[in-house]
Amino acid sequence: MQSFTWRxxxxxxxxTNALSRAICDxxxxxxxxxxxxxxxxxxxxxxxxxxxxxxxxxxxxxQSSVSMLALPRDSQPLASIDSFELIxxxxxxxxxxFHDAVRLLQSRSGHFSSRRFxxxxxxxxxxxxxxxxxxxxxxxxxNKTLTSLxxxxxLGILRxxxxxxxxxxxxxxxxITFTTLKPTFCFENMESVVLDLERKVTxxxxxxxxxxxxxxxxxxxRINPRHGWPAPGSRVTFTGMAVVLSALPFIxxxxxxxxxxxxxxxxxAGEASVTVPDRTRCxxxxxxxxxxxxxSVGDIASDAAVFLLRLLVNVESCRLQAWMxxxxxxxxxxxxxxxxxxxxxxxxxxxxxxxxxxxxxxxxSPGALSLVDIVDLLHANA
Numbered sequence: 447m448q449s450f451t452w453r454x455x456x457x458x459x460x461x462t463n464a465l466s467r468a469i470c471d472x473x474x475x476x477x478x479x480x481x482x483x484x485x486x487x488x489x490x491x492x493x494x495x496x497x498x499x500x501x502x503x504x505x506x507x508x509q510s511s512v513s514m515l516a517l518p519r520d521s522q523p524l525a526s527i528d529s530f531e532l533i534x535x536x537x538x539x540x541x542x543x544f545h546d547a548v549r550l551l552q553s554r555s556g557h558f559s560s561r562r563f564x565x566x567x568x569x570x571x572x573x574x575x576x577x578x579x580x581x582x583x584x585x586x587x588x589n590k591t592l593t594s595l596x597x598x599x600x601l602g603i604l605r606x607x608x609x610x611x612x613x614x615x616x617x618x619x620x621x622i623t624f625t626t627l628k629p630t631f632c633f634e635n636m637e638s639v640v641l642d643l644e645r646k647v648t649x650x651x652x653x654x655x656x657x658x659x660x661x662x663x664x665x666x667x668r669i670n671p672r673h674g675w676p677a678p679g680s681r682v683t684f685t686g687m688a689v690v691l692s693a694l695p696f697i698x699x700x701x702x703x704x705x706x707x708x709x710x711x712x713x714x715a716g717e718a719s720v721t722v723p724d725r726t727r728c729x730x731x732x733x734x735x736x737x738x739x740x741x742s743v744g745d746i747a748s749d750a751a752v753f754l755l756r757l758l759v760n761v762e763s764c765r766l767q768a769w770m771x772x773x774x775x776x777x778x779x780x781x782x783x784x785x786x787x788x789x790x791x792x793x794x795x796x797x798x799x800x801x802x803x804x805x806x807x808x809x810x811s812p813g814a815l816s817l818v819d820i821v822d823l824l825h826a827n828a
Contacts, residue, residue: 447472448497453481455535476500481533483507493523502531505565506542509550523554529562534569543569544579544597551586559588564596570620570644577626584629593663594638595630601644621646622669624653631660637696638666647675647703651686654702658693665732667694668701674740674769675703684750687738688757691729701737706744728760735765743787751794758802766792766804 450472452465466485469475475495479502484492489511492498501524524530532547547565551558563583579597622645630636639661647670649657658664669675680703682690687704691697729736736758744750758764768788792804 448474449477450475451477451479453479455482473497478502479531481535484511486511496526498524498526499528500531501527501529502533504535505532505546505550506535509546509553524558527558527560529564530558530560531562531564531566533566543567544575548575548578548582551582554586557588558586559591561591562594562596563587563592564594564598566598566600568600570599570601576620576622576643576645577629580626580629584632587633589632590635592633593635595633595636596638596640596642598640598642599644621648623648624656627657631657633661635663636661637663639664640666640668641670642668642672643670644673645670645676646678647680650681651683651689654682654686654690655693658690662694663696664694665696666699667697668699668737670703671701671737671739679703679740679742680705684753685727688727688729688753691733691757692727695730696732697730698732699735700733701739703739704741706742706750728756729758729764731760731762733758733761733764736767738766738768741768741788747787747790748794750791751798754791754795755798758799761801763801764803766795766802768792768806 447468452461455461462482462484465480465482466488469478469484469488470491472491473495474497475492476497477500478492478498479500481504483504484507489508492501532550534542534546544565544567547567565579576597583592583595622641622643630639658667661667682702682704684704684706687702691700754766758766788806792806795802795804
């Protein structure tokens with residue numbers, strides 16, 4: 447057996463025992479993605495497998511394993527893992543946010559040498575958890591090796607439907623800030639950063655540019671692509687976005703929100719933020735997708751369209767999109783203004799640059815959405 451996936455766990459010990467016995471016989475296992483606990487014998491076997499390159503597992507199962515705890519602190523189990531994917535378990539009472547991932551990384555004195563590291567959680571527990579995870583990752587993962595970092599939070603559709611749980615995006619203590627990201631600037635070969643979190647994003651032009659300069663090889667930068675940048679909203683201007691994109695020569699996929707009402711750096715208060723970028727402030731030809739999420743709007747749609755046209759002058763083909771609040775539309779109360787404004791911007795842009803596929807919002811016509819799409823829509827607009 448070289449590849450095995452089993453995510454569903456009902457609490458029954460029978461599959462756990464059977465899978466644990468089977469894993470001990472798999473000498474050439476390369477890919478293992480599981481959502482059920484394993485016996486210590488199976489974990490000990492995994493720790494010694496030089497062939498294992500992809501591991502997707504609940505971090506609690508590893509960091510609490512007797513086999514892992516019995517290893518010398520300076521030993522290097524799972525040293526061959528190229529893609530380390532930690533996904534929190536399905537049992538609500540056992541969830542700890544990102545803390546189990548932190549404890550797992552801290553359990554070794556050496557460095558994990560993974561090129562791809564991701565953590566998915568279904569809960570938010572305390573305010574320093576993201577910063578702790580960033581700092582611990584910087585300390586425990588080889589700085590020159592890591593090229594991809596993915597952090598995901600998914601509090602689920604039940605939070606939207608019940609309305610009884612806290613919306614952590616409302617709390618400054620749970621925000622994604624420049625300080626939050628700074629510890630990971632040590633990963634000098636970073637190519638992909640995806641922060642799919644349910645938190646407020648607080649950053650501005652100069653901070654985002656510092657992020658771009660810290661990771662000059664970035665191909666993917668997606669910040670809150672599902673949840674957006676909740677109020678008070680983005681402080682990244684049109685001009686700031688242009689400068690950041692021009693600083694990333696290999697960038698292919700970007701998801702950030704911008705503030706179309708904020709004057710650009712050096713401008714007078716009240717000036718339009720859509721000054722035309724020069725050739726040194728244009729997106730590279732590598733750009734394939736630009737998602738500006740729930741960006742706020744300006745006054746003149748045609749100005750924004752011209753700015754984006756000049757921004758993408760080097761790009762032959764690109765998908766440009768924004769998403770809006772759909773709740774009023776779903777209730778039959780008409781379109782929200784942001785969607786109308788961005789649709790005008792994108793229609794003008796489509797007419798001027800046939801290589802740009804621009805769209806505001808999603809198709810919500812009957813039959814256009816699957817159940818997963820509906821869940822995502824409700825969840826994104828909670």
